[in-house]
Each structure stands twice: as C-alpha cells, then as structure tokens.
Amino acid sequence: MRSPSPLLALRQARQQLLETGQCPEGVVDARLARSWHRSVAAGLAPTARVAPEHASSHHLRHVLASNHALLAHSRPVMEYMFDQVRQSQSVVVLADSAGMLMHTLGDPFFVDKAERVALTSGASWAEAHRGTNAIGTALAERSAVEIHGSEHFLERNGFLTCAASPILSATGELTGILDISGDHRNGHAHTLGLVSTAARMIENRLMVATCKRNIRLHLHVQPEGIGSVAEGIIALSDDGWIVGANRVGLALLRLNAGDIGATTMERVLDVRLDDLLSRHKRRPQLPQQLRLHNGAVLFAQVQVDASVLPVINQTAALRAAYAVEGSPAAGADALAALDTGDARWRSAADKARRVVGKPIPLLIQGESGVGKEMFARALHASGPRRDGPFVAINCGAIPENLIESELFGYVAGAFTGARKEGSPGRLREAHGGTLFLDEIGDMPLPMQTRLLRVLQERTVTPVGAGKSVAVDFALISATHCKLAEASEKGAFRQDLYYRINGLTVTLPALRERSDLVPLTERLLADLSPDVPVQVAPDLMQRLTSYPWPGNLRQYASVLRIACAMLQDGEDTLGWTHMPDDLLDALQAPSLAERMVDTPSAQTPAPYAPDAQPAAVQAPQSLQALSQAAIQQALEATRGNVSLAARQLGISRQTLYRKLSAASV
Numbered sequence: 001m002r003s004p005s006p007l008l009a010l011r012q013a014r015q016q017l018l019e020t021g022q023c024p025e026g027v028v029d030a031r032l033a034r035s036w037h038r039s040v041a042a043g044l045a046p047t048a049r050v051a052p053e054h055a056s057s058h059h060l061r062h063v064l065a066s067n068h069a070l071l072a073h074s075r076p077v078m079e080y081m082f083d084q085v086r087q088s089q090s091v092v093v094l095a096d097s098a099g100m101l102m103h104t105l106g107d108p109f110f111v112d113k114a115e116r117v118a119l120t121s122g123a124s125w126a127e128a129h130r131g132t133n134a135i136g137t138a139l140a141e142r143s144a145v146e147i148h149g150s151e152h153f154l155e156r157n158g159f160l161t162c163a164a165s166p167i168l169s170a171t172g173e174l175t176g177i178l179d180i181s182g183d184h185r186n187g188h189a190h191t192l193g194l195v196s197t198a199a200r201m202i203e204n205r206l207m208v209a210t211c212k213r214n215i216r217l218h219l220h221v222q223p224e225g226i227g228s229v230a231e232g233i234i235a236l237s238d239d240g241w242i243v244g245a246n247r248v249g250l251a252l253l254r255l256n257a258g259d260i261g262a263t264t265m266e267r268v269l270d271v272r273l274d275d276l277l278s279r280h281k282r283r284p285q286l287p288q289q290l291r292l293h294n295g296a297v298l299f300a301q302v303q304v305d306a307s308v309l310p311v312i313n314q315t316a317a318l319r320a321a322y323a324v325e326g327s328p329a330a331g332a333d334a335l336a337a338l339d340t341g342d343a344r345w346r347s348a349a350d351k352a353r354r355v356v357g358k359p360i361p362l363l364i365q366g367e368s369g370v371g372k373e374m375f376a377r378a379l380h381a382s383g384p385r386r387d388g389p390f391v392a393i394n395c396g397a398i399p400e401n402l403i404e405s406e407l408f409g410y411v412a413g414a415f416t417g418a419r420k421e422g423s424p425g426r427l428r429e430a431h432g433g434t435l436f437l438d439e440i441g442d443m444p445l446p447m448q449t450r451l452l453r454v455l456q457e458r459t460v461t462p463v464g465a466g467k468s469v470a471v472d473f474a475l476i477s478a479t480h481c482k483l484a485e486a487s488e489k490g491a492f493r494q495d496l497y498y499r500i501n502g503l504t505v506t507l508p509a510l511r512e513r514s515d516l517v518p519l520t521e522r523l524l525a526d527l528s529p530d531v532p533v534q535v536a537p538d539l540m541q542r543l544t545s546y547p548w549p550g551n552l553r554q555y556a557s558v559l560r561i562a563c564a565m566l567q568d569g570e571d572t573l574g575w576t577h578m579p580d581d582l583l584d585a586l587q588a589p590s591l592a593e594r595m596v597d598t599p600s601a602q603t604p605a606p607y608a609p610d611a612q613p614a615a616v617q618a619p620q621s622l623q624a625l626s627q628a629a630i631q632q633a634l635e636a637t638r639g640n641v642s643l644a645a646r647q648l649g650i651s652r653q654t655l656y657r658k659l660s661a662a663s664v
C-alpha cells in the first residue's frame, strides 16, 4: 500500500470520500479505500482530536495475562527486530487480537513523538478508534499491510509510516499483530518484509509450544529448508488428524485453514501414519521423503515429544488391533460412519467437521428424534477431544430448582440436602471434552445468564463457593425450536444465542431424507450383526413414503421391534413384523395418496402375507385386504389366535377386535 500518491492527492481523495461517499478511482488502492470507508462508518473525522482509547490498568493486566504465551514468544523476536531498525526512529509493537498494544520497544528519540499519538501499552489501535493504520487495518483485512504518511485516516497520524502483519495461531485464528511504526521520512522498502518474516517466526515458535503434545511434521520441498523460517509445520493428533498448521504447512499440503481439524494426514499425503512413525523411530534425525496424492514431493522431519510417545504407541497398537479385526479404526471419522448418503445431512456433517477442534460453538437444529445427540457424540468422537468426556445435559429435563447446582456444582454444605462432599457440577465434568446442551431453548432465563457468564469467562463458580474454577470444553448445543425467533421474542437471551451459535447446522427430518434404503440397511446391520436382515420390497416402498413423525427415534425403534419379531430362519422383514399400532398408520393412505384415487396410482401395498404376494396386486379396500390376511393367518395356524396374532404382528386383543368388527 506504500503510495506513490502525493500528499495533496491523498488529501483530496479523502475529502471527496467525505463529501460524496466515494473514493476517486486510481488514487487509492482498493484495500486503502475499504479501510477509509470503515473509518468513516466508525464516525471518525480526519481532523478530529479523538481522545485516545486506553485500557484501564486492570484490563491491561488481564489482556497481558491472557496473552502470556504470545508475549513470551514475541519478546525475543521483537528484540531482534528492534536491533535491525535501531537507528531509524521506530518502535516495534505487539498488539492483541483486538488491536490493543501490549508491548512496545522503541528508539528513545522517537518514543516521545510516538507517545503523543499513544503508541504505548494499553492504547487501542483498532480502526474503529484510530481510523486507517497498519495495526487496525491488518486486523480488519487479516493480512500484512503498510500504511504510509497521509494514508492514515486521521491527520494527526500522518507523520507515521507503519507496517504490520497478523500473527496466526496453529488453528488459523488471528491472535495478535506485529508492527513497526516510525517517522514517515525514514520509511524503508523492506520493513513490511521484515515484519512479515518476524510474524512467521513468532507463529512457528507458538505453534511448536502449543502443539508440543502432538506429532509434528516440519516440512519443506528441500531437506535443507527444514528448520528455517520458511518451513511448514503440521500438527497431528495421535491418530493422524491434522489439528494445527502454519501458513506454509497449509500451502505445501494444498489445504486452507478450514481444513484444520477436518481432514487427516493420510487424505493428503501418500503415507500411513504408522509407517511414518516407525521410520522416524528407526532414524529419528533423518528427514523422510513424502509424496502428496498429486505426486508432488516434500521432505518431512517428524518431531514427537518423548513424553507422549508411549501414548502414541498405545494408540497405534489399538489401531493395528482394530484393523486386524476389520473394525473401524480408533478415532476414525465417527461422523462418516453415520453418513448414509443424504445430501442435506452430509452437508451438515461437512460444515460441522470444519469447526471441530476449534473454539467455535456449534448449534444443531432439527426436529425431535432426528439424531442431534448422536450427531454431537460422533462429532466429539471425530475430534481432538475424543479422549476427553462427552457430557450431555438435557436442559429441559432438569427441574428448575435443581438446575443451578446440577450444572454449576456446589461446595459442601451449600444448601439443605446437598451432598456432604459437594459436587463438581456437570459443566466441570466436561473439562477437557465436549459439553452437549440438549434442548437449550428450554433453559430458564436466570440460568441462561449464568451460563453466558461461564461461556464468556470460561470459569465456573460452584454454588456457595467464593472462587471460580477454570473450565475448558468444546460446546455443542441442540434445539428443536427456532432459537433465533425465541431470542427475538425475548424468550431466549440474544447474547447467549450469539455465544452458542458459532455455526448452526440443521439436520433434516427423516421424511425429508433421500437415503432411507441405505439408512435402513445400516440400522439393520447394527441391529442384527450376525444374520443379515432385509426388508420386503413392498414394505420398503411404504416405509419410504411414510412421514415418520418421530423421526429416527421412531424408525430405529420400529426396526428394533420388527427384528425381534423375526422367527428362527426368517431374514426378511415383512408387514407381519411391523408393530400393530404402526401397521394401521402404514395401511392408512396418506393425504397425497388419497387425492390420487385412480386404479393406476402407485398406492403403496398395504399388509399382505409374504406367502401371497398376488393378494396385494388387485385394487381392493384396505379393510378387505386386512380381513383376507387375518383369514389366511388363522388358516395357516389352524385357528390358533395367539400364533396368528404373532404372525400378523399385532396383539391378541387387536386380532379379537378386528375379528369382532368383521363379524358385525
């Protein structure tokens, strides 16, 4: 963004923006124009003397404490940078992810001047407060930028030249901004390069520190590039999921940040994790030559912390054992195991996979019984927290007077009836794993307020306790109602809604799914793992068109009952195996079917004994068909009502009822 534009042209362009709302084309580039527009939208005026936005010392302490690791890894790099620019009247600055300055190192001759525009710890350089400037603009654009002289929106910052680069975490989140600011007369063409390289150095150091319990691959296209600032780094979970990556690592593997936590190494590289690790064990110092599936060659140095090797070996042994038995690999994509081909379901799963392992709360919407909890469990089992607990809480099922102590825990003697030893509470039980809040829309409003505080502060204060306890869990919530509407009507706190709704996915109702046949096959394979069971085609046709108001819960239960009704030697579910309450509903044609009242209409076949398929071919009334079936069952069982009822899949009482109705 270093501008060849003369001072006057920039001033005129800014004036034109203020007067007409448009930047003149060709004078400022698109990125600068976007930033100026944001500055105007924030209510800033170029000549205004805005009071600098400055954090209280308490808030600054809090920010410094929560960015402890970033600061620790940045300080040595900043000192090195400062050495490079020592003579050029500059300051080196580290800001947090909101643009607040946390640490500055400055040339004493320049510091006085810099202090006048508040280039000091605690000052905010977010665009909303200071208009266009390298720190705020790099934050807004998520990319490295240089802002020179009059490109700054506020005229009082026009004596500066600043270059800033975002610092990204191992999971791709922007965690801070590194910047060099100096007198615009001393601007140097290489400053932006220096800042960007230094930001990469910090990112790499941070990544190695935060992923020290992961398997790490240090990558480069040449073995000599490994260990340099230009190396790619990929962090893997012990079963091969990519759980972290620096920018070069992503580029080398042709991935983007959204793939972190959503794909495995083996999907990208042509090597099995076990082979990679065993080669590393034999020759730990030697870079391994690897190939992407597209044939490109890379070199990788594996690094595994000695303290986690035993865990990895154990997981590898488990994986090998599972592979031998033909069972799904430990930690395999448990969501994929639920995927039977419905496009809407798959799209929800694909989206959810992208946030697994990231601090983004997931909200699952869908009718009751569509499988929201199973989906959440599978997601947990597919993610890096799979070894931690999965704690499911049905917010609608806990009595209102117990919900507080149940969720937040209590100390010994907190209230009458409390357990002597106190209780940690369900939220703390989820520490290190996933918290699943089912029916979150049913949570009473006072509890919503407390929950919001927990989610904001990531701490829980048990009932009766003075101190709060830190908690760390991934959050998945589920609801069958439209929470957005509930929050608009005031029935659900809007701020809590935004907090739990990092990503919303909606699971389709069973009647909307296009995969009933493969889904049925999978459910039957689970229900009867030893003997393959199938469904008679005419019944399957009707099961496919039935609206299933209870969704998967109802359907899975019907199949479970039907399998239990199979006699020895039977392997095909027919009408006789359907529970009798459902049989009536299946036989009653749907409204749509009733509207198409022609003999040629494809009316799904109602009950017919499997031995007499021809009986269903003729267009008879349902009642007549039912009576015929009863007659045949009684004949086949020589009048044994109990046996006939069993064959028909109905209770004895229902059979007697049907017989007496027929004789009236």
Ligand SMILES: Nc1ncnc2c1ncn2[C@@H]1O[C@H](COP(=O)(O)OP(=O)(O)OP(=O)(O)O)[C@@H](O)[C@H]1O
Pocket: 338, 366, 367, 368, 369, 370, 371, 372, 373, 374, 375, 438, 478, 480, 523, 552, 553, 554, 556, 557
């Ligand atoms: N993919 C699936 N495979 C097999 N059975 C399933 C599947 N999904 C759901 N079920 C069956 O449906 C039942 C209900 O599923 P789940 O509790 O996940 O639904 P839900 O949408 O969370 O329901 P609710 O809204 O009532 O809490 C499960 O106990 C299980 O029997």
